[in-house]
Structures are given as C-alpha cells and as structure tokens.
Amino acid sequence: MYPIVLLSVLGIVLLFLGFLKSKNILLPATLLFLALALGSNFIDWNQGPLLYFYGMFSVTNLTLAFNAIVLVSAFMIAAMTRGFQDDEEAQPAEYFAIMTFSLVGAFMMIGYEHLIMLFVGVEILSVAMYILTGSEKRNTLSNEASLKYFLMGSFATGIMIFGIALLYGATGTFTLTGIRGFVSAGPAAQSYIMYGGLLLLLIGMLFKVSAAPFHFWTPDVYDGAPSIFTTFMSTIVKTAGFAAIFRLMAHSFSGIYDFWWVTLAAITVLTLFVGNIVAVYQNSFKRMMAYSSISHAGYLLIALTALTEQTERSILFYSMAYSVATISAFGVLMLIAKEKSLDGRPNESYDAFNGLAKQNPLLAFVLTVSMLSLAGIPLTAGFWGKFFVFSSAADRGLMWMLVVAVLMSAVGIYYYFRVVIASYMKEGNTAKIRVAPFYQIVLVAATVITILFGLAPGFFEQLL
Amino acid sequence: MLQTPAIPEIIQLIPLKNYLILSTALFVIGIIGVLTRRNAIVIFMSIELMLNAANLLLIAFSSYKSDPAGQVFVFFIMAVAAAEVAVGLAIIVMIYRNTRTTDIGFLNKLKW
Numbered sequence: 115m116y117p118i119v120l121l122s123v124l125g126i127v128l129l130f131l132g133f134l135k136s137k138n139i140l141l142p143a144t145l146l147f148l149a150l151a152l153g154s155n156f157i158d159w160n161q162g163p164l165l166y167f168y169g170m171f172s173v174t175n176l177t178l179a180f181n182a183i184v185l186v187s188a189f190m191i192a193a194m195t196r197g198f199q200d201d202e203e204a205q206p207a208e209y210f211a212i213m214t215f216s217l218v219g220a221f222m223m224i225g226y227e228h229l230i231m232l233f234v235g236v237e238i239l240s241v242a243m244y245i246l247t248g249s250e251k252r253n254t255l256s257n258e259a260s261l262k263y264f265l266m267g268s269f270a271t272g273i274m275i276f277g278i279a280l281l282y283g284a285t286g287t288f289t290l291t292g293i294r295g296f297v298s299a300g301p302a303a304q305s306y307i308m309y310g311g312l313l314l315l316l317i318g319m320l321f322k323v324s325a326a327p328f329h330f331w332t333p334d335v336y337d338g339a340p341s342i343f344t345t346f347m348s349t350i351v352k353t354a355g356f357a358a359i360f361r362l363m364a365h366s367f368s369g370i371y372d373f374w375w376v377t378l379a380a381i382t383v384l385t386l387f388v389g390n391i392v393a394v395y396q397n398s399f400k401r402m403m404a405y406s407s408i409s410h411a412g413y414l415l416i417a418l419t420a421l422t423e424q425t426e427r428s429i430l431f432y433s434m435a436y437s438v439a440t441i442s443a444f445g446v447l448m449l450i451a452k453e454k455s456l457d458g459r460p461n462e463s464y465d466a467f468n469g470l471a472k473q474n475p476l477l478a479f480v481l482t483v484s485m486l487s488l489a490g491i492p493l494t495a496g497f498w499g500k501f502f503v504f505s506s507a508a509d510r511g512l513m514w515m516l517v518v519a520v521l522m523s524a525v526g527i528y529y530y531f532r533v534v535i536a537s538y539m540k541e542g543n544t545a546k547i548r549v550a551p552f553y554q555i556v557l558v559a560a561t562v563i564t565i566l567f568g569l570a571p572g573f574f575e576q577l578l
Numbered sequence: 579m580l581q582t583p584a585i586p587e588i589i590q591l592i593p594l595k596n597y598l599i600l601s602t603a604l605f606v607i608g609i610i611g612v613l614t615r616r617n618a619i620v621i622f623m624s625i626e627l628m629l630n631a632a633n634l635l636l637i638a639f640s641s642y643k644s645d646p647a648g649q650v651f652v653f654f655i656m657a658v659a660a661a662e663v664a665v666g667l668a669i670i671v672m673i674y675r676n677t678r679t680t681d682i683g684f685l686n687k688l689k690w
Contacts, residue, residue: 233658241662255687283639
C-alpha cells in the first residue's frame with residue numbers, strides 16, 4: 115500500500131518540479147522517488163496477508179515481490195531515458211509524472227481484492243500508456259500507434275466491464291473471496307451468465323497482455339512508440355497484467371478449472387505459434403521484440419493454464435528474467451538506432467547491428483546475454499524461467515503443450531541469434547559509441563542479474 | 579447476514595431479463611460499430627456505447643439485488659470513461675493536425 119500512496123503524491127511533486135528552469139533535476143528526483151517507493155514497499159514484508167483500503171487491496175510477500183520487479187524495471191528504464199535531454203520537444207516532467215502514476219495502476223492490478231480496484235488499476239496503466247505511446251507529436255508513426263492502442267485498448271476495456279457486470283449479476287459480489295465462495299458453492303448456483311462474464315473478463319485481460327488472437331495491436335504499437343516507452347510497455351504492463359490474471363483465476367475461479375482450462379490452453383498454443391513463427395519473418399529488431407513479447411506471453415500462459423502451487427512463483431521468476439533481458443536489449447537497441455539513424459529517424463533494422471562487436475565489445479556482450487536469456491539458453495535467468503514454467507505444466511500432465519512449447523522455443527533461438535550473428539560475424543563498421551556512465555551501469559547491472567539468477571536460481575527462492 | 583430489503587413493486591414491473599436483453603443488444607451494437615465504422619470518432623462513440631451498456635446492466639442487477647455496490651461501480655466507470663475521453667480526443671486532435679483527417683484508413687504505415 116505504501117508505494118501507492120507515495121508515488122501518487124510524488125508524481126504530483128514531479129509535475130511541480132517541471133516548472134523549474136533547469137530540467138536537470140527531474141531525472142535524479144524520479145530515481146530518488148522510485149528508490150523511496152521500493153524501500154517503502156518492504157515495510158509490509160513478512161507481515162502476513164494484510165488488507166488495506168476497506169478490504170479492497172491485499173498485500174502478501176508475493177505481491178510485494180511483483181511490486182519490487184515493477185519498481186526495479188521502472189528504475190532501470192527511467193535511468194535509461196537520460197532525462198529526455200536529446201529531444202528538443204520532449205516534456206520530461208510530464209513523462210516522468212505519467213510513468214510514476216502508471217506504476218500506481220500496476221500496483222493496484224497486482225494486489226486487487228475487489229474488481230473496482232482491478233478496473234481502476236487497468237485503466238490508470240492503460241491511459242498512461244496511450245499518452246506515452248503518442249508522445250512524439252510530430253511523428254506520424256507514433257500518432258498511428260497511439261490511436262491504434264487507444265481504440266483497441268478501450269475496446270478491450272468495454273469487453274472487460276461487460277464481463278464484470280455479468281459476473282456481478284451472477285454472483286452478487288465484486289470481491290474475489292465472495293466470487294470464490296459462490297464458485298465453490300457448487301454447480302447448482304452457477305449459470306451461463308457467470309460463465310459468459312468470466313470469458314468476457316478474461317478476453318479483456320488477455321487483450322492487455324497481448325495473447326493471440328487478441329495480439330494484433332501489439333506489433334504496431336510497440337513498433338510505433340518511442341523505444342523507451344516500448345520498453346516500459348513490454349515489461350511493466352506485461353508483469354502487472356499476468357499478476358492480475360493469475361490472481362483472478364487462482365483466487366476466484368480455481369473451483370471451475372475444468373471449465374476454463376481448455377479455452378486458456380487453446381489461447382496459449384495459438385499465442386506460442388503466432389508469436390514465434392511471425393517473429394522469424396521480421397526485418398526490424400524492434401518489431402521482432404514485439405513478437406517476442408507475444409511469444410513470452412504464451413510461455414507465461416502455460417504456467418497459468420497449469421495452475422499448480424508453483425505457478426505464482428514461476429510467473430514471478432519468469433517476468434523478472436524477461437523484464438531484465440528486455441530492458442538490456444532495448445537499451446542496446448536505443449544506442450545503436452540513434453548512432454545509425456537514417457534521415458533523422460532511428461534505424462531499428464537488424465542491419466544496424468552489423469559489426470557491432472569490433473568497436474563496442476561491451477554492448478555486444480550485453481546484447482548477447484540478453485538474447486541468450488530470452489531464448490532460454492542455460493546459465494541465464496531465462497533458462498530457469500522456462501524450466502519452472504515447463505515443470506509446472508509437466509506436473510499437471512500437459513505433455514502435448516510442453517512439446518509445442520519446446521518446439522517453439524527452438525524456433526525462438528533462430529530469430530534471437532540473428533542479431534548476435536549480425537553483431538559478431540557480419541561485416542560492418544560501427545564507430546565506438548559513447549555510453550553515459552549511468553546508462554552503462556544499468557546495462558551491466560541487468561546483465562549481472564541475468565547471469566546471477568542463471569547460475570543460482572535457488573537464491574531467488576530464498577529471497578521470498 | 580444482513581436482511582436484504584424487499585425490491586419495490588415499481589422496479590419489478592419490468593423483469594430483469596428485459597434489461598439483460600437490452601444491454602446485451604446495446605453492447606453488440608457497440609461491437610459492430612467498432613468493427614465496421616471507418617471514422618475514429620464514430621468508433622470511439624461505439625466504445626462509449628459498450629461502456630454504457632455495461633453501466634445499464636450493473637444498475638439493473640444492483641436494483642434487483644438491492645445492493646448499492648453495483649451503482650458505486652457505475653460511478654467509477656463514468657469517471658474513468660471521462661478521463662479516457664479526454665485522452666482519446668486529444669489523440670484524435672493530434673492526428674487531425676498532422677493528417678487533416680480522422681478516417682482510420684490512414685493507419686496503414688505500420689504493418690507486419
């Protein structure tokens with residue numbers, strides 16, 4: 115609860131700091147506020163399950179761990195913005211304030227106990243993202259991405275709300291515990307209205323985490339948005355969205371697992387296919403990362419479909435590994451796209467990476483580790499993420515799904531390694547790119563985290 | 579367990595089923611509007627229709643259950659929808675400035 119209150123207030127403070135002549139204070143202030151929020155997050159650590167806001171919001175160690183992942187990702191992304199100093203038209207104070215407010219929405223999605231909290235959280239996060247996607251006002255690609263995201267996102271919201279209304283009609287309550295009580299009362303009380311409500315609510319949520327067949331906005335939006343906000347979307351929105359779906363399914367609807375697992379399994383397999391197969395055909399690294407985020411949504415859905423005792427931990431570990439690797443990949447991409455820009459626009463194709471390793475061994479190494487982690491090669495955090503997810507599916511006996519997932523991650527190796535091959539083997543001349551010290555620290559820290567958790571995944575378990 | 583107050587006669591005149599059918603019809607009209615219209619503002623209006631269908635349904639259920647929670651939810655939806663309108667219209671105005679149109683046919687630069 116503390117980070118919610120703190121970041122709501124500090125976001126307003128950031129807006130006021132924007133009135134100052136000097137824009138240099140904004141970045142340190144944002145980083146300080148995020149660090150404060152991270153500290154305050156752990157006040158409730160080991161206090162057991164707590165309820166706040168009249169029982170509408172719950173706090174457990176696992177939700178705090180999800181909050182911590184979101185905050186650390188936001189900290190790294192904020193550090194990589196370099197205070198938006200390169201862009202003349204940027205409005206740093208507003209961007210940082212919106213990022214801060216959107217985190218509040220993410221926390222609400224992670225710990226909601228009442229469907230109002232879920233709805234408001236989803237909306238805070240999404241509306242903030244619509245604005246940030248369209249933040250390059252003169253860039254028509256950014257405009258197009260923002261309108262697509264806005265129309266598709268509010269369409270999904272409408273579906274979600276209708277689902278919640280039907281659920282309320284069937285169960286007479288908005289609280290997760292109340293719905294759980296209704297569901298466990300037995301099939302006699304359940305009606306088609308409840309099943310319809312659950313499906314619509316699920317569709318709305320799957321839209322937000324870009325699972326196929328509700329993924330079609332993702333590549334366009336991720337491609338058109340400024341890279342820094344693409345990073346924000348693909349890490350924080352995904353983590354919070356999966357935490358929210360998991361909470362709904364595990365806390366309220368585990369009693370009717372037999373009803374929904376087939377639907378979710380079909381969506382999972384479709385997501386894995388679409389994400390991985392289409393990613394192979396991309397020529398732009400950024401667009402490939404968008405499809406890669408769809409495919410990772412598929413892997414996370416495997417854990418959700420299996421729904422064993424380990425599911426929450428495996429989703430937690432997987433989103434941590436995925437977020438860190440994605441942040442470092444986009445970090446390298448942003449540097450190179452700017453260095454190799456064509457006609458004043460960042461060059462985000464694979465060709466931009468040709469011959470990267472000669473002059474910039476560190477960047478090439480960071481990129482390689484993050485690609486290895488996303489592909490799930492051993493000794494990186496991504497491998498253990500996949501391992502935990504796959505083993506929870508094996509516990510459930512979903513062997514056919516495991517076969518599909520393993521085949522698809524083999525496809526993934528092809529497109530992740532293309533960029534590694536481009537940077538080490540292909541001919542090309544990239545001048546030495548000067549990296550700001552703070553930026554370099556973030557990249558190295560992300561790499562260290564990936565390798566550390568790859569070598570000792572048990573360390574993570576002990577932290578909880 | 580609290581004793582739920584009796585539902586007033588006047589509300590019971592129209593059966594709950596009729597509200598369900600009406601709001602589902604509105605919702606479906608909204609979906610069809612989103613999928614078929616080409617103007618960003620009309621699509622946006624259809625989305626609002628979907629939200630209001632859900633509002634109507636919540637209020638109907640809320641009255642028939644004599645439970646205020648549903649009506650409180652409607653206030654939240656209305657407030658959030660207003661915030662969405664503000665952002666959405668700003669985005670549409672921004673696009674109109676750059677392209678002089680609100681037709682979604684121009685959304686074709688990003689594909690595959």
